[in-house]
């Protein structure tokens with residue numbers, strides 16, 4: 704099979720993107736998904752996104768991690784919106800379906816502002832917070848973030864605390880200008896990625912809940928670039944959560960598989 708694909712990145716979180724509106728992609732073939740995401744034997748990416756038709760909304764995003772497991776992806780969602788706009792399916796605003804339900808988003812140039820689901824349940828432990836922003840996230844404050852071996856320390860927590868199903872692990876350090884520096888170990892990639900959208904959303908909410916910021920607009924610096932998170936908070940629940948940042952097409956091509 705010759706597969707037409709597109710490559711997108713959102714703050715360095717990179718994805719193989721396929722227009723699957725004709726429903727031809729062999730979704731059960733997890734080996735193929737891993738191979739397409741392999742940086743040596745395939746195209747390379749942290750995940751694969753299929754854009755599909757949806758009865759309830761403008762389109763459906765089906766997201767796979769590089770190992771073929773499924774989840775919600777914030778940066779992937781932003782890239783899917785940019786791709787839908789490129790295909791002419793949407794204008795500058797949209798509602799689309801994903802594994803965690805409907806998402807509203809707006810687009811201004813290559814900046815996509817994506818609405819995330821409400822967060823009500825935040826587990827606070829002495830050393831970390833745990834919350835689900837579409838995918839599960841462990842948020843832990845550290846010192847000397849720059850020098851941390853995120854792959855090794857992330858894997859220890861991912862398997863040590865959360866077992867087989869796992870969690871994404873976010874390491875956070877407050878920056879001087881009220882923003883936060885974040886590095887993330889992603890389950891399903893089993894490595895550090897340059898940015899994680901659901902991860903930085905979890906960090907912004909956890910930092911607010913812990914009183915590390917009083918603002919409901921939080922800027923986050925990742926190794927792949929800057930993202931902005933805004934939200935409302937009432938009685939411990941976080942609503943109207945938006946994740947904002949760039950989503951760009953990098954290249955397109957055909958792959959024999």
Ligand SMILES: N[C@@H](CCC[C@H](N)C(=O)O)C(=O)O
Pocket residue numbers: 716768772773774775776777778779838839871889890891892896898899900901902
């Ligand atoms: N990079 C993503 C998160 C992708 C899913 C995650 N690895 C999981 O399995 O939970 C993002 O931008 O949110």
